[in-house]
Amino acid sequence: MFTSRAGIRESNERIVLNKIAQKGPLSRAELAETIGLNKATISDIVKKLMTQKLINEVGIGESTNQGGRKPIMLELNAKAGFSVSVDIGYNYIDVMVQRLDGTAYKRELFPFKTIKRDTIIQELSEKLDVFLSSLPKAPFGVVGILIAIHGIVLDNQIQFTPAYDLAFLDFKNTLGEQFACPVYVENEANLLAVSDHTKEKNYTNLVSISIHSGVGSGVILDNQLYTGINGYAGEIGHMTIVTENGRSCPCGANGCLECYASEKNTLDTYKELSGHENALVVDLCRAFLEKDATAVRVVQNMIHYLAIGIQNVTALYNPEVVFINSEISRLIPDFTNQIEAKLTSFTSKNIKIKASHLGEEAILYGAGYLVIKRFLDS
Ligand SMILES: [Zn+2]
Numbered sequence: 120m121f122t123s124r125a126g127i128r129e130s131n132e133r134i135v136l137n138k139i140a141q142k143g144p145l146s147r148a149e150l151a152e153t154i155g156l157n158k159a160t161i162s163d164i165v166k167k168l169m170t171q172k173l174i175n176e177v178g179i180g181e182s183t184n185q186g187g188r189k190p191i192m193l194e195l196n197a198k199a200g201f202s203v204s205v206d207i208g209y210n211y212i213d214v215m216v217q218r219l220d221g222t223a224y225k226r227e228l229f230p231f232k233t234i235k236r237d238t239i240i241q242e243l244s245e246k247l248d249v250f251l252s253s254l255p256k257a258p259f260g261v262v263g264i265l266i267a268i269h270g271i272v273l274d275n276q277i278q279f280t281p282a283y284d285l286a287f288l289d290f291k292n293t294l295g296e297q298f299a300c301p302v303y304v305e306n307e308a309n310l311l312a313v314s315d316h317t318k319e320k321n322y323t324n325l326v327s328i329s330i331h332s333g334v335g336s337g338v339i340l341d342n343q344l345y346t347g348i349n350g351y352a353g354e355i356g357h358m359t360i361v362t363e364n365g366r367s368c369p370c371g372a373n374g375c376l377e378c379y380a381s382e383k384n385t386l387d388t389y390k391e392l393s394g395h396e397n398a399l400v401v402d403l404c405r406a407f408l409e410k411d412a413t414a415v416r417v418v419q420n421m422i423h424y425l426a427i428g429i430q431n432v433t434a435l436y437n438p439e440v441v442f443i444n445s446e447i448s449r450l451i452p453d454f455t456n457q458i459e460a461k462l463t464s465f466t467s468k469n470i471k472i473k474a475s476h477l478g479e480e481a482i483l484y485g486a487g488y489l490v491i492k493r494f495l496d497s
Contacts, residue, residue: 128497131156135164137495139174139193140219146190165193172258173199195219200259200494203251204486205243206267206307207234209282209332212243214250215480217487219262219494221317225250226483236284240293247298261300263490266290267307267482269333273350275304281369282332303490308353309344310485312337314477315442317488324438327475328355330445334377334428338436356381360427380424382445389417404450418451426461433467440471444481448474 128136134154139145142153151161168174175196179189197220206213210233215226229246243266251261270280275291295302312327316339319325328336334356338345346352356377357370365374378384382400389403390396393413406414429441448454455472462470475481 131160132164132168133496135161136168136173136195139168140195140495143174143194144177144192145194146192148190150193171199172196196258197222198255198257200257200262201254202487202490202494203247203261203264204267204483204490205247205264206482206486207239207243207283207285208269209234212246213483214247215483215487216251216254217484217491219491221484221488221491223480223484225254226480234283234285236288239285240288240290243290244294244297247294251298259494261298262494263301263303264294264298265303265305265310265486265490266294267310267486268304269307269331269335271350271354272304272306272309273346275302277304278350301490301493303493305486305489306335306337306346306350306353307482308335309337309346310482310489311442311444311475311477312339312353312485313344313488314481314485315339315444315475316342317485318477319440322439324436325440325442326353326432326436326438327442327444328425328429328432330380330382330425330443330447332381332383334381334425336432338438340436355428355432358428358431360424376424376428380421380428382447385417385421385447388420389414392417400446401450404447407451418447418454421447422454422457422461426458429458429472430462430464430467433462433470434464437466438470440473442473442475444475444477449478 135150138150138154147158147161147165151158173196174193176191177194178192197218200219201224202217204215210231212229212231216224218224227250268277268280268285269282271278277285277287280286290304291302308329311329315327316325323342325339326336336353336355338353357372357375359372359374360376360379361374366378367373368375368378386400386403390398403414407418443455455474459472477484
């Protein structure tokens, strides 16, 4: 097991560090008041965290209503370390480094023809080695690496990957030994949910649906990522939507949601019906906005099936909001409203359907947030 380079932090140190990270800049008096520890204990912890270079004193705050000395404010030292996020897509590896405050420091996209099981770990290890060698010195260096996988992951182990073959490859230990830091593996839709939840903190229960080649989702219940006993929670792409003569799905079933509502399926249908063999999602959306009959038909079809899926999701999880992460939902302004209009059950009353604003970097940001959170909690 890896621990932070300062050793395992005591419980009160973790609480103080997290409070400063989330709510900083804060004064020692504000910390004592909000956490409920006495000022002497807070001062001792602050001194220790400053020695470790995890927090900094920054500027002078406002004095209280009673007057008195203006307090020195404390904030997280964003330069104390870096998180590393890796998104392994079907034909690319996308890597991003973030500071401890979550801001992006460096990103690079490596296109691949295909991701191959036999060589992927070696190739990723070589690319990371070069990519990370240019990082400036930081007291904690790389605090963790998270690998996002388009497939089912349980306890950092890849269980099933429909579009590439990475099941049970050991990224965690191989890369962990090489880079001497914790390495995590997580499902990409779960990271989207983390990303949406981090950006929109007011929602305590949400589902983030990822629509690309397939359809997946991440579920946040009571502010926690919910993955289920086998990591399948939120695999809504494989909920049965069509029961008679349903299309066959790589998961082994027929009539799955992603066979009808994925971006790939929608685009393939448009290409076939319109004769535009090389059409991209952007072309489909442009044609839809220009009211081209074929484009309208295939997008309406996608909306129809997505609405059925989302209606089922609302009955299962009762979220406050459902975020849609896809190129189509970003390019068609009315997309989410059209889905919302089709939700008629009492289980979906008052539920908001929103397009995620994070775009294609959302997986990387979600990965970075999880790495940083685990570091601050260690
Ligand atoms: Zn399926």
